[in-house]
Amino acid sequence: MSHERASDVRDAWLNRVAKEIPKATMPTTTNKDYYATLGVKKTATAEEIRKAFRKAARRYHPDVNPGDKRAEEKFKEISEANDVLSDEKKRKIYDQVGFYSDQIDPAQAEAYARQQSAGGGVPVDFGGFDFSGFESGPGQRTGFHPSQQTGAGSASWGSFKDIFSGMFSGAQQPQRPRGPQPGSDLEYQATVDFWTAIRGGQARMEIHRQETCPTCHGQASTGGSIQCPECNGTGQVTQMGGRMKFNIPCPRCNGTGRAANDCPTCNGEGVVSRTESVEFRMKPGTRDGQRIRLQGKGNAGLNGGPAGDLFVIVRTGTHPVFTRVGDDIHLTVPVTIAEASLGAKVDVPTIEGRAQLKIPPGTQSGQKLRMRERGVESAQHPGQRGDQIVTIEVVVPHLQDERSREIMRELAKLNNQDPRVALFDKM
DSSP, X not given: OOHHHHHHHHHHHHHHHHHHSOOOOOTTBOOOOHHHHHTOOTTOOHHHHXXXXXXXXXXXXXXXXXXXXXHHHHHHHHHHHHXXXXXHHHHHHHHHHSSOOTTSOHHHHHHHHHHHHTTOSOOOOOTTBOGGGGSSOTTSOOSOOGGGOOGGGOHHHHHHHHHHHHHHTTOOOOOOOOSOBOOOOEEEEEEEXXXXXXXXXXXXXXXXXXXXXXXXXXXXXXXXXXXXXXXTTSSEEEEEETTEEEEEEOTTTTTSSEEEEEOTTTTTSSEEEEEEEEEEEEOTTOOTTOEEEETTOSXXXXXXXXXXXXXXXXXXXXXXXXXXXXXXXXXXXXXXXHHHHHOEEEXXXXXXXEEEEEEOTTOOTTOEEEETTOSOBOSSSTTOBOOEXXXXXXXXXXXXXHHHHHHHHHHHHHSOOOTTHHHHHTO
């Protein structure tokens, strides 16, 4: 057997023995320096790590040191270090976070490392952690006491993943903005009557908006800072997750230990809510759904920032005779059989009063006639108007006397065309 092949066999045997020996349970331990455990630098190559493990394993192997508990514990430590550092993915997470667990998502570890290198993120104190319960996957041996085990769905596993997901996902506590902040915009719907939308005019509506606090003038605080009541001035709070305990910056004072003395009028918001009556003007021809912007009528800004805007969405009312479609006006006009047959000039209503409409001879019921520029003045294109579209409805009279019925029968004889012939021809 060649020297290289014998070396590979020894490595495989050492790794197998290392996996068969239970991992050490080390309650409340600090972060482990796996590089120091193997006696290599952090820049060590995979080959250098492999050689260092082989050398240490031969020295502390239980078969070489029978009955030596310290050697056995040392062998467990170097085996654990080799298990992480010899795996490229595990080693990357360890280098980014400072320890390794199967429950840490690589993407979350990457985000955490970026935050730390940029000077942001949540600085986590890992001192006092008990990692013994989190070194294996769910459902495997975790080092917990049997009475604390709850199976694969253990609450400890859930709390571990939840906590570290929050730590490594880049989420931070929101901080109170210091510079001028513009107010948010508001949007309201206002219903106006049919004629106001067509002719234009003034309208009023009630809105709820935030205005600058009269006490603190939008600064959200009065006087100097006070000791933070959340952390009692320490700048840190302790958070528990299962068997884990760590310190994070206080979310109230953002780690400074001092908090702003909130304004009693606005409770530290810088603004107060109020109801206000707002008047707005509409152009002639304002359409349903059109947005009108009222600058500075939105919510007040903070720290001297400008107020937002108010956007009014116009909803136009209906009319019993006219129907508005864009800038066109639609209506239905009834005519007699004689007017439809012989043609006539009839008076019809328009949005500006009465006007004459010419009915061509032979006009059919349902036929549409256009009255140009009798519609609504365009709000988007000044000087242009829509049309009025008239739908003709031929009214059939109720014949009350014999003379009228005789005339109708005579008319039928003179005009005996069957209007249903074309219908059957198409079949």
